[in-house]
Amino acid sequence: MKAVLALADGRIFKGKAFGATGETSGEVVFNTAMSGYQEVLTDPSYKGQMVTMTYTQIGNTGINPEDIESNQLYLSGFIVREYLDCYSNYRATMSLDAYLKENGVVGIQGIDTRALTRHLRDKGAQNGIISTIDFDPESLVKKARAIPSMSGLDLATGVTCSAPYHWTQGLWDLQTGYPEVDKRDLKYKVVAYDFGIKLNILRCLVSAGCDVTVVPATFPAESALAMNPDGIFLSNGPGDPEPMKEVIENIKKFVGKKPIFGICLGHQLLGLALGGRTVKLKFGNHGSNLPVMDIATKKVEITAQNHGFSVDILSLANVAGLAHENLNDQTVEGMAHKSLPIFSVQHHPEASPGPHDSHYLFDRFVEMMEKHKG
Numbered sequence: 217m218k219a220v221l222a223l224a225d226g227r228i229f230k231g232k233a234f235g236a237t238g239e240t241s242g243e244v245v246f247n248t249a250m251s252g253y254q255e256v257l258t259d260p261s262y263k264g265q266m267v268t269m270t271y272t273q274i275g276n277t278g279i280n281p282e283d284i285e286s287n288q289l290y291l292s293g294f295i296v297r298e299y300l301d302c303y304s305n306y307r308a309t310m311s312l313d314a315y316l317k318e319n320g321v322v323g324i325q326g327i328d329t330r331a332l333t334r335h336l337r338d339k340g341a342q343n344g345i346i347s348t349i350d351f352d353p354e355s356l357v358k359k360a361r362a363i364p365s366m367s368g369l370d371l372a373t374g375v376t377c378s379a380p381y382h383w384t385q386g387l388w389d390l391q392t393g394y395p396e397v398d399k400r401d402l403k404y405k406v407v408a409y410d411f412g413i414k415l416n417i418l419r420c421l422v423s424a425g426c427d428v429t430v431v432p433a434t435f436p437a438e439s440a441l442a443m444n445p446d447g448i449f450l451s452n453g454p455g456d457p458e459p460m461k462e463v464i465e466n467i468k469k470f471v472g473k474k475p476i477f478g479i480c481l482g483h484q485l486l487g488l489a490l491g492g493r494t495v496k497l498k499f500g501n502h503g504s505n506l507p508v509m510d511i512a513t514k515k516v517e518i519t520a521q522n523h524g525f526s527v528d529i530l531s532l533a534n535v536a537g538l539a540h541e542n543l544n545d546q547t548v549e550g551m552a553h554k555s556l557p558i559f560s561v562q563h564h565p566e567a568s569p570g571p572h573d574s575h576y577l578f579d580r581f582v583e584m585m586e587k588h589k590g
């Protein structure tokens with residue numbers, strides 16, 4: 217079946233449908249990970265976006281019940297060069313096509329993803345539409361232009377959990393799969409704010425020794441402090457952090473009271489809570505092969521990333537300093553508070569998908585809580 221992708225600036229890409237059919241729209245971004253499409257599909261931070269994979273063959277490892285980062289697919293469209301229906305993996309239980317159909321996600325294949333990526337890189341991320349029912353370029357571009365811009369959209373409060381819950385599962389390994397960690401090994405009580413939290417963050421926290429209670433995005437700081445946690449964690453999530461005023465006010469109440477660690481959207485919200493500002497990047501960073509330097513140790517780590525916004529570190533000059541830097545585009549990759557036990561990173565130390573170079577950051581959080589306890 218025919219399918220068309222139209223960008224708001226008028227560029228049209230013709231392809232073939234796979235997954236669900238119909239019409240879908242969102243901000244078109246590109247992801248440079250060579251593997252791990254299932255984790256990309258289930259990452260809640262992609263809500264409101266259509267993802268194009270720069271790797272050419274997608275579908276060849278199928279879908280398995282374990283490699284999920286949430287229980288749902290949040291992205292609004294999936295764009296690939298070549299979809300492979302014939303999958304092979306010992307854990308796979310279904311094809312990518314069947315998975316997208318089951319979850320109502322529209323896909324398009326046979327797209328020159330190299331040309332699309334170069335276009336987005338030159339012109340910037342922008343809204344687009346995929347259709348298997350309307351093939352009129354003029355009508356499609358008109359519809360793409362009518363979609364609200366990602367800037368100014370609070371999407372995170374729409375994907376957060378509805379009530380607090382406890383998490384005890386640790387990191388996957390070949391022998392045990394996902395282990396249930398013994399409560400006696402969990403020494404640090406952490407309240408984790410869910411703005412669209414990826415499951416591997418929870419697993420990394422538990423494997424580092426944290427007793428994790430996940431709470432909704434607008435859970436009052438007073439109630440969190442009443443649990444007497446050793447630390448506060450702020451998660452990743454979709455959309456623009458700037459309009460999330462209630463959440464930002466809430467985070468301010470932890471500053472100076474508890475150690476805080478933030479990842480991605482959590483890092484951006486922390487920047488805003490500390491009095492800084494955030495900016496929208498031209499096309500952001502989405503992938504699992506992005507070099508970052510830890511400024512203190514000068515070590516370079518290869519990281520997983522998925523963001524379109526960034527913290528303006530100069531706006532925090534008296535409060536926090538640059539702690540990690542992206543070596544590709546020199547964007548702010550992490551910050552550390554000048555006097556308090558507070559730090560955050562723009563990239564994803566939990567990877568999923570991606571290398572484990574940055575897992576040490578969960579231990580850094582635990583060390584911080586240990587020191588603060590003392």
Ligand SMILES: NC(=O)CC[C@H](N)C(=O)O
Nearest residue numbers: 452453480481523524525
């Ligand atoms: N992965 C994330 O947390 C993304 C944060 C934010 N939505 C951005 O695009 O920058």
